[in-house]
Amino acid sequence: MDELRVATELDTTQYIVIKIGEESYGINIAFVDNIVRMQHITRVPKVAPYLKGVINLRGIIVPVMSLRLKMGLEDDVITKATRIIILKLETQGTIGIIVDEVREVITLDSEHIEKVAQDSNKSSEHVNFVSAVGKTGDELVSLLDLNTVALENE
């Protein structure tokens, strides 16, 4: 992963900007397989609460998790804007995450990405999911570390 990060820092990387609550997050487009509308999720019993269940993605069963629950926020409120982002990760395979809204695709070059130093973040629970902060215009976008996001924890 380190090599990959080095590579992305050298040239520009595209991020999909999503919204969870009031905050904007960026997801590296390289890991995004698909974005689908909210659909019926089949609940799977006896799994961690943030795992909402599974969906049928054109014949493939894909587990879906709630980013909100994973980050320790309150449960998702499904609206017309709710989307499931299908990620393809190296270790965890295909997995869907529920987001409140998908806004845009931005291109960031390495100058505009700042690593998050662990100390400077004091309180919030979900800080470890963020690997860096990107600056686009005067807005700040927290860039998600997808492997940490998808990591199983109980």
Add this chain to the structure above:
Amino acid sequence: MDVSQYLEIFLDETKEHLQNLNTQILELEQDSENMDTVNEIFRAAHSLKGMAGTMGYKRMQNLTHDMENVFSEVRNGNIKVQPNMIDILFQCLDALEGYLANIQESSDEGTDDNEPLIKALNDILNGNSGGDAPKKEDKTEAKEEAKEEKKEAASDSKEKWQSIKLTDTEKGLFEKAKEEGQHFYGITVYIQESCILKAARAFLVFKALEEKGEVVLSNPSTQDIEDEKFDFDFSVIVVTAESYDNVVAAIKSVSEIEDAFGRELTEADFGNSADAEAEDEPAKEESKPAEEAKKPETKELPAKAGDKKPAAKPVVNRTVRVDIEKLDVLMNLVSELIIAKNSLVSSTSGEDTHNSNFNEQIEYLESVTTNLHESVMKVRMVPIESVVSKFPRMIRDMQKTLGKKMELHMTGEETELDRTVVDEIGDPLMHLLRNAADHGLESGEVRVQRGKPEVGNIYLDAYQDGNNVVIEVRDDGNGIDVAKVRDKAISRGTITAEQAENMSDKEIVDLLFLPSFSTKEQVSEISGRGVGLDVVKSKIEALSGEVEVKTKLGEGSTWIVRLPLTLAIIQALMVIVGDEKYAISLGSIQTIEDISPSDIKLVQNKEVIQLRGTVIPIIRLSDVVDATSSKSPEDNMVVVIVKKGDRLAGLVVDELIGQQEIVIKSLGKYISKCKFISGATILGDGEVALILDANALI
């Protein structure tokens, strides 16, 4: 030449050939006179050599080459099959497998030359003067001498064909041909020294000659030429209506042919050779057998040449190798199609049926998709033969290491299973067989004492049973000593003495499946490292199968492995729990009962029902899956009775939907925590339903 793209094919085919060789050599051990077997072995060894050579695996090629030489001598009747020879051949196969393993890992054959083996092979080749088959030996020597003589005679001439001895038969042919206006030519063909596939070139020459006329004689014999047992030249006598120049031109049209020398034969040639033979009485005597040996081969020639193509390419079924992943994709598409069809059916069923034509088309579509589905499923099925065919060899080897006499009897090798299952089932079966051989069967003396035949029997029977395939591994050995197992379990602290009191024999035997449990006092090389049966069990369970053991002390044990026919598709009962749909494999369902809540009794604080004299514990699925049952407690309950081995359980569901063929999909490793969910399936409306694993619930 870049051959890497062929590596996979090479690996696959080499494995096949090795397996074939294993089987055939075993057969040869049983019946050393069977020429069909010898021929088959020879062919397999030859193909192996050719393939290894093409891929540039020199060491592998060398070893197979020497093996081939031995087989060739066996085939020619010059060497008799002996037990130690079989042993060496098996060692060679192991060495080849070693090469193969190396190649598979690093696409390099490694550096082991296996010189001792090559030497042993050569000893077999040369050692036939040892005196086991004196008659044949004489013949060989005579043949060799005869050949040497010929070589000497012709060494000063480029037209080596002159050394071919012509007999009266050829003379008769010659005279007849002359009457018919045909010509006899003697020709010696030289192949370029850089040529790699000499035999192939020679074959092409023969083929060219066959087109012009007929090859009467050749030196070396066609057989030897086919086996590449010649330097860079060979001589032929041809009878043809064509002119000499035409014939030579035909020969030279084959690439990598250096040159060809010869001329038309005259009567003088026949006279001379006859004289020469007359002069040298003893030589004639000696060369007679050689000639005789040669004759039938020569006669065979036209047929041989015609047959040669299929022989060079071993008899192959009309098959194509397909990557299993491609099949998975195809399977996925077919199930998608079925789902689409299902939703089409359900969307039209509600409407009025005015449009009969439309309905007809839908029905047609339905039958097509069903057939398509079945075909794709069948494509994935392979006979278990590919796995079990290596076992006779294994048992044979173990016979030697264990010093016990035993025989393996197999039936039902043609039973088919899904490819994914077949790939996985080999190791567990091997464990069970090893167990049977090592722990199960007694030593020869004990068997005789007990009045059993000295040779122990191990049976491997496979057969289809409904939606399952059953594989039984049976031995007529000692059986499992329950008392011994119990003592062992207590001494190991697996169970307490009090617990042991209350356990049935069967429960105690089942302890064997626990990790690190081996009753054999002495740990042997074959088994008994305590890693056997628990691995077998978990592996089989991973394949959604089950394993159980039946045993009778003194009479033997039977290990029964039950596997689903296919992992990809099952018949299932769809049920509703709460507001969710679940599928239960039909294979595990015994009956479905309507039970009044008043029939439920409490035993040890667990809910049970009595059904036709049997007490069955019940499991409320709504509790298991954390759903709220839609039924009130007073209502009658729908109970699905499921069976696992000998045990029954009743699953309480809210509603039944019906039987349905479902395509099993994996939930992926991300959601693997949930033990009683074995997978998911996609319903007609595109929704996902989970599959309950009744086995895990009991």
